Amino acid sequence: MKKLSRTRLFLLEMLVNLLIFVVGATICFTTLSQAYSMSAFSRVLTKANIATENAAMAFRAADGDITLMPNILNGALITSNKMQIWYDKNWNICSKENGIYILEITTSNGEYNIINGKINVYYANGESILELPICEYKNEV
Numbered sequence: 001m002k003k004l005s006r007t008r009l010f011l012l013e014m015l016v017n018l019l020i021f022v023v024g025a026t027i028c029f030t031t032l033s034q035a036y037s038m039s040a041f042s043r044v045l046t047k048a049n050i051a052t053e054n055a056a057m058a059f060r061a062a063d064g065d066i067t068l069m070p071n072i073l074n075g076a077l078i079t080s081n082k083m084q085i086w087y088d089k090n091w092n093i094c095s096k097e098n099g100i101y102i103l104e105i106t107t108s109n110g111e112y113n114i115i116n117g118k119i120n121v122y123y124a125n126g127e128s129i130l131e132l133p134i135c136e137y138k139n140e141v
Helices: 006-062 071-074
Strands: 074-077 082-085 101-109 114-123 128-137
Touching: 006 071, 006 082, 006 114, 006 128, 071 074, 071 082, 071 128
Parallel strands: none
Antiparallel strands: 074 082, 082 101, 101 114, 114 128
16 A cells, blocks of 8 residues: 655645535525524514504505595505505605505405405515505495
8 A cells, every 4th residue: 555645634624625615604694694684684574564663654544535635644545545645765755766665555344334455565576575464444434
């Protein structure tokens, strides 16, 4: 058997150590990338939740009358039962051209003077972020 010189053994050991380091670094970078992505979505979900809560409270304040809500929320009435609000990347209300996120409120009349609705928050490409069903009893005298 031929013996390997000390230099060759040292170089082989360094290559193995380098390989282990590269594998470990790859795992760490992958984990950090996933954590950053989850953090970014968490921020979007938090802002969407706040916007949804505001819209639900406005729905209640307007007694379910969607025609009053654009004045309260600075949105746009699309049809007689649909309203939209566009938000920019910092969740400030903006025009449709600059919008990244959309909050949409749709309503329908139910039985027993109940107005049913749904608040959807989604990206401009249509991908859903958050959805909340709402209802309000309309006391008609």
